Amino acid sequence: MEIPTAEIVCLGNELLMGVTTNTNATFLGDHLTKLGYEVRRITSIRDDLTLAVEFLHEVFDRKPAVILMSGGLGPTYDDIQLEVLSKATGLELEENAIALEQVIEFYRKKGAGLTKERRKMAFMPFGSTVLKNYVGGAPSCYITYKEIDIFCLPGVPTEMKDIFSRHIVPLLKEKNNLELYEKRFQIFQSIESQLAPFILAIKNKFSNLYIKSHPSYKDKVGVIIHISGLGKDVNQEVDEAINELQTIIKENIPNIRIESLVD
Amino acid sequence: MEIPTAEIVCLGNELLMGVTTNTNATFLGDHLTKLGYEVRRITSIRDDLTLAVEFLHEVFDRKPAVILMSGGLGPTYDDIQLEVLSKATGLELEENAIALEQVIEFYRKKGAGLTKERRKMAFMPFGSTVLKNYVGGAPSCYITYKEIDIFCLPGVPTEMKDIFSRHIVPLLKEKNNLELYEKRFQIFQSIESQLAPFILAIKNKFSNLYIKSHPSYKDKVGVIIHISGLGKDVNQEVDEAINELQTIIKENIPNIRIESLVD
Numbered sequence: 001m002e003i004p005t006a007e008i009v010c011l012g013n014e015l016l017m018g019v020t021t022n023t024n025a026t027f028l029g030d031h032l033t034k035l036g037y038e039v040r041r042i043t044s045i046r047d048d049l050t051l052a053v054e055f056l057h058e059v060f061d062r063k064p065a066v067i068l069m070s071g072g073l074g075p076t077y078d079d080i081q082l083e084v085l086s087k088a089t090g091l092e093l094e095e096n097a098i099a100l101e102q103v104i105e106f107y108r109k110k111g112a113g114l115t116k117e118r119r120k121m122a123f124m125p126f127g128s129t130v131l132k133n134y135v136g137g138a139p140s141c142y143i144t145y146k147e148i149d150i151f152c153l154p155g156v157p158t159e160m161k162d163i164f165s166r167h168i169v170p171l172l173k174e175k176n177n178l179e180l181y182e183k184r185f186q187i188f189q190s191i192e193s194q195l196a197p198f199i200l201a202i203k204n205k206f207s208n209l210y211i212k213s214h215p216s217y218k219d220k221v222g223v224i225i226h227i228s229g230l231g232k233d234v235n236q237e238v239d240e241a242i243n244e245l246q247t248i249i250k251e252n253i254p255n256i257r258i259e260s261l262v263d
Numbered sequence: 264m265e266i267p268t269a270e271i272v273c274l275g276n277e278l279l280m281g282v283t284t285n286t287n288a289t290f291l292g293d294h295l296t297k298l299g300y301e302v303r304r305i306t307s308i309r310d311d312l313t314l315a316v317e318f319l320h321e322v323f324d325r326k327p328a329v330i331l332m333s334g335g336l337g338p339t340y341d342d343i344q345l346e347v348l349s350k351a352t353g354l355e356l357e358e359n360a361i362a363l364e365q366v367i368e369f370y371r372k373k374g375a376g377l378t379k380e381r382r383k384m385a386f387m388p389f390g391s392t393v394l395k396n397y398v399g400g401a402p403s404c405y406i407t408y409k410e411i412d413i414f415c416l417p418g419v420p421t422e423m424k425d426i427f428s429r430h431i432v433p434l435l436k437e438k439n440n441l442e443l444y445e446k447r448f449q450i451f452q453s454i455e456s457q458l459a460p461f462i463l464a465i466k467n468k469f470s471n472l473y474i475k476s477h478p479s480y481k482d483k484v485g486v487i488i489h490i491s492g493l494g495k496d497v498n499q500e501v502d503e504a505i506n507e508l509q510t511i512i513k514e515n516i517p518n519i520r521i522e523s524l525v526d
Contacts, residue, residue, distance in 0.1 A: 013473070014475060014477060015288075015292070016292050016296075016305060017296040018288075018289045018290065018291070018294070018295075018296060018302075019489065020289070020477075021288075021289040022284070022285055022288065022289070022305075025278075025281075025284075025285065026284040027281065028281065029278070029279050029281030030280065030281025032281075033279075033280040033281060039279040039280065040308075040309065040314070041279075041306060041307065041308055041318075042279060042306070042307040043305070043306045043307075044288070044304065044305040044306075046303065047475075051303070058321070074456070075455055076455050076463075076476055077462065077463045077466060107456075110454075115456060115459075116460075117456045117459035118456045155477075156478055191373075191400075192337055192338055193337070193338035193339075193370075193378060193380045193381045193400065195339075196338050196339045196380035197378075199339060199340065200340045203340060210276070212276055212277060212341065213339055214283075215337075215419055226277075226282070
């Protein structure tokens with residue numbers, strides 16, 4: 001069972017300057033994981049053509065199955081996502097007729113005309129397939145380059161989420177029929193270092209599952225444990241690992257309270 | 264004026280799986296920027312020794328002035344930050360007496376003893392300086408390697424913030440006396456594509472300032488503009504750029520409403 005890999009690339013100085021929290025990466029990481037992709041890296045880079053092109057070359061060399069790019073599709077001078085992609089792939093930017101129609105329609109509804117800045121949003125790397133943006137002005141697109149599927153998304157979260165769910169999820173499902181099965185539970189009045197040997201024992205026994213603990217520092221003090229796996233018949237294995245882990249913990253720490261968690 | 268560069272490296276599968284939003288990167292990006300550092304990349308990577316060591320080698324090759332690492336200092340099997348750093352630098356992990364004392368003291372106060380898992384947190388790359396964790400159990404540390412200052416932080420936000428503010432800010436200030444001067448304002452009832460030509464004109468005139476617009480999609484609809492610069496006498500230049508930009512916008516869009524923003 002080979003798990004396809006993914007990288008998330010976020011463009012925007014505001015991310016690096018700490019002006020904006022990268023919730024797009026959270027959304028995309030969550031969905032890619034549940035669609036059976038292993039997200040290998042999430043990188044935020046600056047709106048700098050040279051640095052960004054250099055960075056994309058590195059990503060291409062790692063040969064992930066998919067790249068999701070977010071941020072920088074808009075009309076301003078520092079919206080350079082498609083220029084970066086064009087330079088990095090060598091696929092020339094050309095005015096895409098379908099994208100241009102969408103841009104014209106979007107601004108016509110606002111009672112505005114086409115300007116040079118708006119027209120720029122219809123220039124896409126040669127061979128791109130347009131993904132219509134139903135929320136904002138900048139059309140999205142995707143291309144396949146060196147067997148990597150590259151999806152271009154805007155940075156505004158409402159636009160990004162709509163395009164991802166509407167257009168990209170079906171394409172990703174088509175390419176990968178693995179799915180993630182995950183369960184979580186919380187242990188109260190305990191700390192990670194107390195549980196570490198039990199977690200490790202289960203981890204060693206169920207080596208193809210992913211087992212992770214982290215302190216729950218938000219609502220209730222304790223430790224949250226995730227157990228997940230990818231595949232068709234992994235449900236049973238996850239349930240078994242959870243039972244065994246909870247049993248060991250209860251045997252070793254009398255009166256401990258454990259609760260299942262639901263999303 | 265050479266601006267020192269920084270990279271933020273976050274370890275933790277939970278970030279890549281979209282279980283946790285990377286607010287640590289926001290905090291660190293904001294503070295590094297205000298301390299006069301240019302944050303070049305923020306990368307989240309998995310708790311995978313081989314991939315993480317490979318990644319750190321790439322970061323070292325880019326020679327940033329500082330690297331801030333966050334996540335993976337704890338007691339569980341997948342807390343591998345210091346092991347990664349040790350493998351990547353070739354500086355052997357050794358039990359640090361000061362760190363060990365802090366670990367023992369932390370658990371003694373909880374009425375708990377030293378276990379193998381807790382003891383692990385006192386193993387640091389040879390030559391590390393310990394940074395005491397006043398909030399949680401895992402001590403932090405820093406080392407200088409190939410002229411890069413590498414700071415190791417835990418992933419739990421309350422611990423990370425306390426260690427950063429208490430120990431690391433003074434060290435970073437010592438190394439860099441540049442500071443960021445920034446102002447923001449909001450333009451109402453407008454969209455980025457309408458403002459793009461005016462922003463570009465000011466950007467071209469004030470080439471050493473950083474000028475960024477982004478849609479304000481949270482509270483009030485409009486566009487937020489940031490203008491900032493680094494250095495000692497940059498205040499005046501930022502103020503001038505703001506005046507000129509607001510004047511052009513008002514001349515071109517009658518009755519437009521503009522408001523200054525304060526953090």
